[in-house]
Amino acid sequence: MNNSIIDPGIPYIGPIRTKLIPGSTITIEGTVPSAAYEFNINLQCGSQTTPQDDIAIQITVKLLDGYIALNSLENGVWGVEQRMLSLPIKRAEKFHVVLLCGLSRFTVCISYLITSAGLPQAHFFSLFKNN
Secondary structure (H helix, E strand, O other): OOOOOOOOOOOOOOOOOOOOOOOOEEEEEEEOOOOOOEEEEEEEOOOOEOOEOOEEEEEEEEOOOOEEEEEEEEOOEEOOOEEEOOOOOOOOOEEEEEEEEOOOEEEEEEEEEEOOOOOEEEEEEEEEOOO
């Protein structure tokens, strides 16, 4: 069964059509607008914004500040932000993010560069669930 969401409007706000269990993956592909200064990818546990439903993972790409931040929101409290102190995603370029669901964390893979051999490179890091 294909659960792809192709070319959604931005921002895309909608359900993920399958249950996320350990071993599940979510792939997000896009192109950063040339005038963007930052963007977020949130996996939120519901549609409520006031008060805010939990956010299992928030990926914030800070194009002007030069880093990517990971965090989560649980019971209205933000966790400890984890930062990737390099910025593999660039304005006006394509990006590819894969989230691997684990039992108590997400592993995030960001593909972004083409090496001189024509191969993509990736950065990996994990966000541990805050308890």
